[in-house]
Amino acid sequence: MTKSEREKMAAGEWYACLDPELDAMRAAARRAVHQHNTMPPDQRGRMAPALEALLAAVAEDVFIEAPFHCSYGVNIKLGAGVYLNAGCTILDSASVAIGEGSMLGPGVHIYCAEHHKDVALRRAGLEIARPVTIGKDVWIGGGAIILAGVTIGDGAIVGAGAVVAKGVAPGVTVVGNPARLLR
Template sequence: MAAGEWYACLDPELDALRAAARRAVHQHNTMAPDERGRMAPALQALFAAVAAEVVIEAPFHCSYGINISLGAGVYLNAGCTILDSAPVAIGEGSMLGPGVHIYCAEHHKDVALRRAGLETARPVMIGRDVWIGGGAILLAGVTIGDSAIVGAGAVVTRDVAPGATVVGNPARVLR
């Protein structure tokens, strides 16, 4: 999985990693806001990197957590989902609206191999000062450049240049 090659997502070792993530996510989503603060301790400990003043609103969901890196001042609004089968990096000052989904996994096109749980994963990289509108979906392997804007409900299937604004399904540059 980490090498970007085909892997079996039904592997017991991966099941254990997902179980640890579910426990951390549960803590984050069920703690009283005054106790949780900006982010539940178990979730912060799970992530690869968390800089200062990151805020993750509840509810939140991730697959593994161990592949997520968040820069200073990152804000994830309620309902964000990060399926981090590969690295996901969100740069300093970036904001994700409610219900933003990030998907790193891609399932096999061959039915028999898909039924066997074979998938591959590609990283998603989000630059600094990016704004991603509510309900947007970022697919595996995309990079969002610094200061870009992704409109609400957009489905991002390709890289977004720094400073660009994209909207729609599939997302296209707004002129």
């Protein structure tokens, strides 16, 4: 039996993102994100109801500022006290778990997908997704980019504008492009 593109994506295998089922999932995410981004703040509260319903797991005291964007939403898990500032983008073609007490500054981007290096396969929409895990009490400065497959340990700090392509140990600070340990 052949796997669907969604099953391949979930299994961390190469999949075609230009697939009707995945298109429908992205459309559902766009609707939820639209509600979140256009709802008046006093009505929206910590996050729009459609966005909260879309996400895989959300603690009660998570707060997501608008605007926000995600690809699917169904792969995002947010622990207690997580705060996402304005302009955060999570391209969650794989699991994205953000631990309790973690804070993301404005414009932080998390990318789980990697497109194929072969031009013809890339044009066909072939990509692979790797999870991103952010531990507890992590602070990620504004404009930082977290790439596919990265794990950031508890209590770490990622400086503003850093591009994180490799794992970050607990309790350390990384800065720059590519992100490197601050001594």
